[in-house]
Amino acid sequence: xxxxxxxxxxxxxxxxxxxxxxxxxxxxxxxxxxxxxxxxxxxxxxxxxxxxxxxxxxxxxxxxxxxxxxxxxxxxxxxxxxxxxxxxxxxxxxxxxxxxxxxxxxxxxxxxxxxxxxxxxxxxxxxxxxxxxxxxxxxxxxxxxxxxxxxxxxxxxxxxxxxxxxxxxxxxxxxxxxxxxxxxxxxxxxxxxxxxxxxxxxxxxxxxxxxxxxxxxxxxxxxxxxxxxxxxxxxxxxxxxxxxxxxxxxxxxxxxxxxxxxxxxxxxxxxxxxxxxxxxxxxxxxxxxxxxxxxxxxxxxxxxxxxxxxxxxxxxxxxxxxxxxxxxxxxxxxxxxxxxxxxxxxxxxxxxxxxxxxxxxxxxxxxxxxxxxxxxxxxxxxxxxxxxxxxxxxxxxxxxxxxxxx
Amino acid sequence: xxxxxxxxxxxxxxxxxxxxxxxxxxxxxxxxxxxxxxxxxxxxxxxxxxxxxxxxxxxxxxxxxxxxxxxxxxxxxxxxxxxxxxxxxxxxxxxxxxxxxxxxxxxxxxxxxxxxxxxxxxxxxxxxxxxxxxxxxxxxxxxxxxxxxxxxxxxxxxxxxxxxxxxxxxxxxxxxxxxxxxxxxxxxxxxxxxxxxxxxxxxxxxxxxxxxxxxxxxxxxxxxxxxxxxxxxxxxxxxxxxxxxxxxxxxxxxxxxxxxxxxxxxxxxxxxxxxxxxxxxxxxxxxxxxxxxxxxxxxxxxxxxxxxxxxxxxxxxxxxxxxxxxxxxxxxxxxxxxxxxxxxxxxxxxxxxxxxxxxxxxxxxxxxxxxxxxxxxxxxxxxxxxxxxxxxxxxxxxxxxxxxxx
Numbered sequence: 030x031x032x033x034x035x036x037x038x039x040x041x042x043x044x045x046x047x048x049x050x051x052x053x054x055x056x057x058x059x060x061x062x063x064x065x066x067x068x069x070x071x072x073x074x075x076x077x078x079x080x081x082x083x084x085x086x087x088x089x090x091x092x093x094x095x096x097x098x099x100x101x102x103x104x105x106x107x108x109x110x111x112x113x114x115x116x117x118x119x120x121x122x123x124x125x126x127x128x129x130x131x132x133x134x135x136x137x138x139x140x141x142x143x144x145x146x147x148x149x150x151x152x153x154x155x156x157x158x159x160x161x162x163x164x165x166x167x168x169x170x171x172x173x174x175x176x177x178x179x180x181x182x183x184x185x186x187x188x189x190x191x192x193x194x195x196x197x198x199x200x201x202x203x204x205x206x207x208x209x210x211x212x213x214x215x216x217x218x219x220x221x222x223x224x225x226x227x228x229x230x231x232x233x234x235x236x237x238x239x240x241x242x243x244x245x246x247x248x249x250x251x252x253x254x255x256x257x258x259x260x261x262x263x264x265x266x267x268x269x270x271x272x273x274x275x276x277x278x279x280x281x282x283x284x285x286x287x288x289x290x291x292x293x294x295x296x297x298x299x300x301x302x303x304x305x306x307x308x309x310x311x312x313x314x315x316x317x318x319x320x321x322x323x324x325x326x327x328x329x330x331x332x333x334x335x336x337x338x339x340x341x342x343x344x345x346x347x348x349x350x351x352x353x354x355x356x357x358x359x360x361x362x363x364x365x366x367x368x369x370x371x372x373x374x375x376x377x378x379x380x381x382x383x384x385x386x387x388x389x390x391x392x393x394x395x396x397x398x399x400x401x402x403x404x405x406x407x408x409x410x411x412x413x414x415x416x417x418x419x420x421x422x423x424x425x426x427x428x429x430x431x432x433x434x435x
Numbered sequence: 436x437x438x439x440x441x442x443x444x445x446x447x448x449x450x451x452x453x454x455x456x457x458x459x460x461x462x463x464x465x466x467x468x469x470x471x472x473x474x475x476x477x478x479x480x481x482x483x484x485x486x487x488x489x490x491x492x493x494x495x496x497x498x499x500x501x502x503x504x505x506x507x508x509x510x511x512x513x514x515x516x517x518x519x520x521x522x523x524x525x526x527x528x529x530x531x532x533x534x535x536x537x538x539x540x541x542x543x544x545x546x547x548x549x550x551x552x553x554x555x556x557x558x559x560x561x562x563x564x565x566x567x568x569x570x571x572x573x574x575x576x577x578x579x580x581x582x583x584x585x586x587x588x589x590x591x592x593x594x595x596x597x598x599x600x601x602x603x604x605x606x607x608x609x610x611x612x613x614x615x616x617x618x619x620x621x622x623x624x625x626x627x628x629x630x631x632x633x634x635x636x637x638x639x640x641x642x643x644x645x646x647x648x649x650x651x652x653x654x655x656x657x658x659x660x661x662x663x664x665x666x667x668x669x670x671x672x673x674x675x676x677x678x679x680x681x682x683x684x685x686x687x688x689x690x691x692x693x694x695x696x697x698x699x700x701x702x703x704x705x706x707x708x709x710x711x712x713x714x715x716x717x718x719x720x721x722x723x724x725x726x727x728x729x730x731x732x733x734x735x736x737x738x739x740x741x742x743x744x745x746x747x748x749x750x751x752x753x754x755x756x757x758x759x760x761x762x763x764x765x766x767x768x769x770x771x772x773x774x775x776x777x778x779x780x781x782x783x784x785x786x787x788x789x790x791x792x793x794x795x796x797x798x799x800x801x802x803x804x805x806x807x808x809x810x811x812x813x814x815x816x817x818x819x820x821x822x823x824x825x826x827x828x829x830x831x832x833x834x835x836x837x838x839x840x841x
Contacts, residue, residue, distance in 0.1 A: 083761030083769050083789070113757055113791045147754020148791025211741055211758065252740040253659060254755070255762040334658040334740070335617055335836055342837025348553020349660070351519055352617065355489030356661040363489050383489070385519045385554020424830045430741055431748025 030287045032294070033201070036190025037172030041201040041226040042268040043069040047166035048178030051159035053145070053152065054108035063159045064178035066222055067102035067132050067167060072264040074100040074140070075235035077242050079259035085110055086117025087143045088260060090125060094137050098231025100264060101138040103222050104128040104160070107181050107207070111143040111151040112257045120151045127156050131164035142260045144181055144207060144219045176205035179220050182429055183209045187298045193287035195280040198271040200227040202284075204291050208299030210430060212251035213332070221246065221261045221295060227284055228267030229274040236277070237285040238263050245292035248324070248417040250332040251303035252426070263288075300331075300418035301401070305425030309418065310340050312404045317413035322359040324415040329357030330404055331419025340402060341421035345370060345393035347379035347386075350404055365409040372399035436693045438700070439607070442596025443578030447607040447632035448674040449475040453572035454584030457565035459551070459558065460514035469565045470584035472628055473508035473538050473573060478670040480506040480546070481641035483648050485665035491516055492523025493549045494666060496531060500543050504637025506670055507544040509628050510534040510566070513587050513613070517549040517557040518663045526557045533562050537570035548666045550587055550613060550625045582611035585626050588835055589615045593704045599693035601686040604677040606633040608690075610697050614705030616836060618657035619738070627652065627667045627701065633690055634673030635680040642683070643691040644669050651698035654730070654823040656738040657709035658832070669694075706737075706824035707807070711831030715824070716746050718810045723819035728765040730821040735763030736810055737825025746808060747827035751776060751799035753785035753792075756810060771815040778805035 039046050048064035074095050078088050094100065104124050111117050121141050129136035143151065166174075176186040190203035206221035229237065242261060267273065274281045301309030312330040317323035330336055333353040339346040350368050354361060368380035374395045377388050396402070445452050454470035480501050484494050500506065510530050517523050527547050535542035549557065572580075582592040596609035612627035635643065648667060673679065680687045707715035718736040723729035736742055739759040745752040756774050760767060774786035780801045785794050802808070 081758060081761040082767060083757050110754070113754060113786070113789060115790045147752075147758060148786065149754075211755075213762075254739050254741045254758060257754075257758050257761060333660050334832075335660045338833050338836030339838075341833060344838045346553075348516070348519060348555075348663075349617075351489050352487060352553060352660060352663050355487040355663060356619075361488060380519065380554065383519060384521045422833055422836075424833050426740075427744050427747060427828055427830050427833060430744030430828075432745075432750045 030191055030193045030290060033190040033192055036203055037188035038066055038175060038203040038205045038222055038224045039169050039172035040190035040203040041224045043226060043266050044224045045167040045169055046171035046175040047163045047168065048174035049159050049163055051155040053106050053155050061174060061178035062108045063106045063156060063163065064175040065102060065104050065128055065163045065167065066175055066224065068264055068266040070266050070268065071099060071101050072266045073098055073229060073231040073234050074262060074264050075231055075238045076260065076262040077238060079256055081255050081257045083112065083257045085112040085143055085258040086114065086121045087111050087141045089118060090121040091140050091260065094139060099138060100140050101134050102128055102132055103140045105142040105179050105220060107144050107179050109143060109145040109149060109151045110147045110258050113148040114150055120153055123153050124156055127160040131160050140262050142220050144179060144258050147257060172203065172205060179207040181207060181209055182304050183207050183302055185302050187295055189291055189294050191287050191291050193283055195227060195271045195283055198269050200225065200269040200271055202288055202291055204295055206295045206299060208302060210252055210304035211254045211256040212249060212303065213253050213255045219256050219258050223263040225265045226269035227265050228271050229265045229284065233274045233281055234263055234265055237288050240285050241289040241292045244289060245296040249296045249300050250328065250419050253332055296418050300420050303420035304429045305423040306420030307400065307423055308340055308421045309401045310404065310420055312406065312417045314406045314408065315414040316408040316410055318360050318411040320413040320415060323413040325357045325359040326354045326361065326406060327415045327417035329353040331417045334422055337419065337422035340397065341423050343394050343397035345379055345397060351380060354406065361408050362410050367407040367409065369405040370396050371403040371405055372396045372401060374399050436597055436599045436696060439596040439598055442609055443594035444472055444581060444609040444611045444628055444630045445575050445578035446596035446609040447630045449632060449672050450630045451573040451575055452577035452581040453569045453574065454580035455565050455569055457561040459512050459561050467580060467584035468514045469512045469562060469569065470581040471508060471510050471534055471569045471573065472581055472630065474670055474672040476672050477505060477507050478672045479504055479635060479637040479640050480668060480670050481637055481644045482666065482668040483644060485662055487661050487663045489518065489663045491518040491549055491664040492520065492527045493517050493547045495524060496527040497546050500545060505544060506546050507540050508534055508538055509546045511548040511585050511626060513550050513585050515549060515551040515555060515557045516553045516664050519554040520556055526559055529559050530562055533566040537566050546668050548626050550585060550664050553663060578609065578611060585613040587613060587615055588710050589613050589708055591708050593701055595697055595700050597693050597697050599689055601633065601677045601689055604675050606631065606675040606677055608694055608697055610701055612701045612705060614708060616658055616710035617660045617662040618655060618709065619659050619661045625662050625664055629669040631671045632675040633671050634677050635671045635690065639680045639687055640669055640671055643694050646691050647695040647698045650695060651702040655702045655706050656734065656825045659738055702824050706826050709826035710835045711829040712826030713806065713829055714746055714827045715807045716810065716826055718812065718823045720812045720814065721820040722814040722816055724766050724817040726819040726821060729819040731763045731765040732760045732767065732812060733821045733823035735759040737823045740828055743825065743828035746803065747829050749800050749803035751785055751803060757786060760812065767814050768816050773813040773815065775811040776802050777809040777811055778802045778807060780805050
C-alpha cells in the first residue's frame with residue numbers, strides 16, 4: 030500500500046469530477062461551491078451518516094437513493110446545509126435530477142450532500158445554471174476542484190489517494206473531505222467522498238467503510254458539536270479488474286487496511302485544520318483494560334476545552350489531561366497513569382503513576398510550540414490502545430463562530 | 436421564603452468565618468487564598484463531590500471525616516488544587532489538624548477543600564502561618580472574606596442567603612461558592628459551602644442537598660470539563676431552635692425548596708461568571724417526553740461550543756440550537772420543535788415545527804446584545820421540563836486558559 034502524490038478522488042480509473050463557482054455563497058463569489066463526481070460506469074456504494082436526529086434533507090434523499098447499494102455520481106454544495114427547511118427534500122431531489130440529466134444517468138443513482146448554514150432556504154437557481162457547466166468540465170483532473178467546492182471554513186483542500194494490490198491487480202482509492210467546525214466523535218467530518226476502481230460488493234463496501242471510519246473519522250473532535258450533515262460515501266466501479274470482493278477474504282482485509290490508512294490521513298487533516306486551529310493534537314492511549322476504554326480516554330483528552338486551550342498557549346498543563354481521563358467514564362486506575370508530551374522537538378514525561386512530575390518548563394514549551402503534538406497516555410492496566418485527533422482552541426475559533434452567518 | 440440582602444455563609448446563627456492572604460497564589464499576593472468557616476456548636480453535615488475518578492486529596496480526606504455525618508468547620512484554599520500530588524493526603528490532613536487546633540475542635544470534624552492548579556505540590560507553610568491568624572479574625576461578618584478566598588479566575592464573589600419558616604421558627608441558609616472554569620454538568624461548580632442554623636439530621640440533610648443540586652449546580656456548564664475538586668458541603672448547627680427534621684415532613688419540603696432556590700441562584704451566578712463569559716445563557720425546555728429528555732436537551736444547548744460562540748457574537752444562529760438538541764441523545768420529534776430567543780429587550784421566534792423561520796435580524800441582535808439570554812425550546816411532545824445554565828464562549832476564555840499556570 031502506498032500513498033499517491035497529488036492523489037484525489039479522480040485518481041482511481043474511470044472517475045471524473047469538477048467544481049465551479051455557482052453563487053450559493055453570497056459573501057464570497059470567488060469560491061467554488063457546487064461540484065459533481067461521476068463514474069463512467071455504475072458503481073456499488075456504501076455510506077455512513079450523522080447520528081444527529083436533526084438531519085439534512087440531502088441525507089434523507091441519499092439514504093433512499095442508495096438503498097439498493099448502487100450509485101454512479103455525487104452532487105454536493107457548500108454555503109447552505111439544506112437542513113431544517115420546509116422544502117429541503119424537494120430541493121435535494123431537484124439537485125439529483127439536475128445532476129442525472131446532465132450526466133445521462135438515473136436520478137436515483139445520485140448521492141447528494143450539502144454543507145453550510147442550517148435553517149436557511151437553499152436556492153435552486155445556482156444549480157440550474159451551474160450543473161450543465163459542471164457536466165461539461167468533468168475531467169480526470171477535476172478532483173481538486175471538487176474538493177475545493179465543498180470547503181466552508183476549511184483553510185486547506187483535503188484530498189488523498191492510495192494504491193494497493195489485490196491478488197495481483199493494482200487498485201486505487203481516492204478521497205476528498207471537508208471538515209473545520211461542528212465536528213465531534215462519531216463521524217468527525219461533515220462531508221467526505223471516496224472513490225475506488227476496485228470491484229467490491231455493496232455489502233463488503235459497507236463493512237470496509239464502517240471498519241475504517243471507526244478508527245479514523247469517528248476519532249476526530251474539533252468542538253464537540255455533531256453536525257446535522259455528516260456524510261461519508263464511497264463509490265466502487267470495479268474498473269481495476271480485480272475479482273470482486275464479496276467475502277471477508279484476504280483482498281477484503283488488504284482493501285480495508287488501505288481504506289483505513291486513507292481515512293486516518295484525512296482524519297488528521299480534518300483535525301489539524303479544525304476551525305481556528307494552529308495545531309494538530311493527537312492523543313494516543315495504550316495499556317487500557319479494553320479498546321473501548323482506550324478510545325474513551327483518548328477522545329476525552331482531545332475534546333477537553335481546557336486541554337485544547339492549554340495546547341494553544343503551549344502550556345504543559347498535565348493536570349487537565351489527567352482530569353479529562355478521570356471524567357471520561359472509562360475504567361482506569363488513576364494511580365497507574367503516565368503522561369508524556371511529544372513532538373518533533375522532543376519528548377517529556379509530565380506525569381508518572383498519576384502524580385504530576387517536576388519537569389523542564391523550557392523543554393515542555395519547546396515541544397508544545399510545534400504544530401503537531403502527541404499527548405501520550407499509558408494506563409498500564411491492560412492491552413487496549415487507541416488514537417484520537419483534535420486541535421487547539423484559539424481566539425480564531427471564537428471569532429469564526431461568533432458571527433458565522435454574515 | 437425570602438432572600439436576605441447581603442446574605443452569606445455567616446448569615447445563619449452561630450457561624451463565623453474569615454479569609455486571609457496566605458501567600459499560596461504566587462503571582463498575586465494581594466488576593467485572599469485561605470479561609471475557614473466554623474460553627475459555635477457541632478453540626479450535622481452532608482456533601483456531594485465530583486464524579487471525576489481523579490479526585491483532589493482534599494476530597495478523600497473530607498469523605499473520611501464526614502462519614503459519621505458530623506462536622507464543625509471548613510478550611511479551604513485557592514491557588515492549588517492539591518490533586519495528583521504524592522503527598523496530597525498528608526497535606527490535606529495537616530490542613531484539618533491546623534484548623535482543628537486553632538478552633539479547639541477535633542480534626543475529624545473539619546471539611547477540607549482546595550482549588551487551583553492540578554499536579555503541583557501544595558506548600559504547607561502558608562497554612563501554618565495563616566491559620567492562627569484566621570482563627571483570631573473569625574467573625575459573624577467574615578462570610579464575604581471567606582467567599583473571596585476561594586476565588587480563582589472568578590471575577591465576582593458568589594454568596595447569598597435565604598430565610599424560611601419551619602413550623603413557626605425562622606431558619607436561615609447561607610452559601611458561598613466559586614466557579615469559573617472546568618465546570619460541567621454534574622456538579623457544575625468547584626467549591627460551594629452551605630451553612631444553616633436549621634436542625635436537620637445528616638440523612639435528611641443529604642437528601643435535601645442531593646435534591647437541590649440536581650436542578651441547580653448539576654445543570655451548569657461552562658466548558659464541558661468536570662473538575663477534580665468539586666465539593667458542595669452543608670453544615671447544620673440547629674441553633675434556629677426548630678424541631679429537628681428527621682423525615683420527609685412538611686418542614687423538610689420547605690427546607691429543601693429554600694435550599695434549592697438558593698442553589699439555583701448560585702448556579703446562575705456561576706454560569707454568568709464562567710471564565711471569560713460576557714453573558715448568562717439559560718436554556719429552558721418544555722414539552723419533553725420526560726424530565727430526563729428535557730434535561731438532556733437543555734444541557735446540550737448550553738454546552739454547545741457553537742451555540743456559545745454564536746451567543747458571544749449576538750448571532751441568532753438557530754440551526755446550532757436545533758443541531759445540539761438533535762445530538763443530545765434525547766427522544767425528540769424534530770418536526771415539533773419550536774425555538775425562541777428571549778431577553779429583557781424582547782422575544783423572537785426563530786424556529787417553528789423544526790423549520791428555521793425568517794425573522795428580524797435587527798430585533799434578534801437587540802435581544803442577544805443583552806447580558807442574560809434565555810433560549811426557550813418547546814418540544815411539544817409531552818410534559819417534561821428543565822432549565823440549564825451556561826455562558827458564551829469568548830476570546831477571554833481562550834486567553835485565560837491558554838496559560839493558566841503562569
